[in-house]
Amino acid sequence: MTTELTVTGMSCGHCEKAVTSALKSVSGVQDVRVDLQRGAATVQGDADPQALIAAVTEEGYGAQVRG
Secondary structure, eight states: OEEEEEEESOOSHHHHHHHHHHHHTSTTEEEEEEETTTTEEEEEESOOHHHHHHHHHHTTOEEEEOO
16 A cells, blocks of 8 residues: 655755654554655555654654645
8 A cells, every 4th residue: 555645844854864764663664755855755555644644743744645
């Protein structure tokens, strides 16, 4: 399963790495790709979308499922 997130508040490479790390820590995540320029994250695996959003917001960024 692929989940696409819109991520707000990222402004640099450190932000991109922080969001990547937060998403990888969620149970069920197999792969993560965060694109700073697009303000997006693509997550492969069977993780709960709400858990993904919670992980990103705990790092201080905004997130929502792209629809």
